[in-house]
Amino acid sequence: MGKSHAKAYHAMDGFEIVGVVSRGEASRRALLDALGAEYPQFSSYEEALVETRPDAVSINTYPDTHADYTKKAFAAGCHVFLEKPVAETVEEARAIVDAAKAADRKLVIGYILRVHPTWERFIEVAQTLGKPLVMRMNLNQQSSGEMWHTHRMLMNSMSPIVDCGVHYVDVMCQMTRSKPVRVSAIGARLTEELVPGMYNYGQLQVTFEDGSVGWYEAGWGPMMSEVAYFVKDVVGPKGCVSISGVKEGEASSDNIDSHSKAAALKVHHAELGADGKFAKSDEILDCADEPDHDGLCHREQEVFLNAILNDVDLSDHMEDAVNSLRIVLAADEAFRSGKMVEL
Structure with a gap:
């Protein structure tokens, strides 16, 4: 960075x-x-x-x-x-x-x-889908060499769901504009190359006051699968919106450009016509002109x-950063304690 x-x-x-x-x-x-x-x-x-x-x-x-x-x-x-x-x-x-x-x-x-035009649009569309929302997100990284070294250094102090999770729970909070009320989590230690007590795979689950729910999954290391490593998907009563990432084979999961890259947004409408079939076709919102990582x-x-x-005035910006950290650290506590954490 x-x-x-x-x-x-x-x-x-x-x-x-x-x-x-x-x-x-x-x-x-x-x-x-x-x-x-x-x-x-x-x-x-x-x-x-x-x-x-x-x-x-x-x-x-x-x-x-x-x-x-x-x-x-x-x-x-x-x-x-x-x-x-x-x-x-x-x-x-x-x-x-x-x-x-x-x-x-x-x-x-x-x-x-927060400065990514596609993600800004993703959030805007999600806010039109009604409540509650179901938010499904992950970013798994099959890392080796220098990147695996960097990941191990990061995990000297925090797990992937904490380090990367702050981005995605921040997005969930923007989508729901509701208060998170409880957090649970699962995790696993998939290698002994980590400091004692650390884990390199985790999934957190957040429940919001308005009934919305979200999960975020993150795993780092040479053992991680690249199947469905980039899921960014939101469902509401009125339909769903998904980020279509880079095409399979175009970039590896530990390529930093692919972490925020989006080929398109796919919007599905749940409305049915008199014949019981979908009243509207799915929409594809092109994201071809988005900035790369350096541009962001x-x-x-x-x-x-x-x-x-x-x-x-950056008061809200700073408070949002503290709030997203509070949520992911509660998830870490939930994994370690085996109990759901009330926020």
Whole structure:
């Protein structure tokens, strides 16, 4: 994610990169080569803050560093773009939001689907289907090599249904515009290459106050199946809408571009005519001109820049990020306890 966001900062007139931070020299060099530019390099985040005195910091690190790095940025007077999830705990997330407000600095969290035109349309159509909604979503990744290493590093602090789940429960909350009331979950540890107590497959189930329900499934690793790895489907009394992802064989499940890619939206209408047959044909809404992953990251940085320059109130944005984290952490608790969790 850091590379894609760096490309946006490098290309945009409103930003000027004053330093690149990574603990490893090789990763810093790879980023600069990808940008085709030279910027000051740092292995120490704290040193970079002192020496460059930036106006803003983009934090694209593993979740276990988010709280510490973000609070230090606010203490230095910086605005912050922070990749999801906000933190490892709800308490840490609340503290980060409080720190942003106390410092009067902007905090934008990287919920990439919120700037995705196809997903915006997906949510809009879902809101026309009546209530309750049934929301079915997953993103399984058959990872190997460098990506499997990245997944294992992420799972040092949180499971796939927590790390990725924040995106999808956030979408469910937007679709229902209703309060989530309880969460349950299942999970499995499919490899011993993980830290003790961690699991690399999970499915969470959320029930909302209006009767809507949703599930999200995520599994990472070389053992994962690519059958039905990309399900994005919503059903309501008036019909259903589905995202048709990339065609089978066009991209692997661990290809980051395929995670948000959509070929089309398929809309089905439940209305029946006098003859008992469907009154309307299914609609196919083309999504051919949607941005790629780098383009979506560029859109996120446009949101960040606009918030800074125009003093946008981000209170709802920050609260939604904390709320989605609260839901997925409740799912993690439900799996570990074997009991449904009331929210």
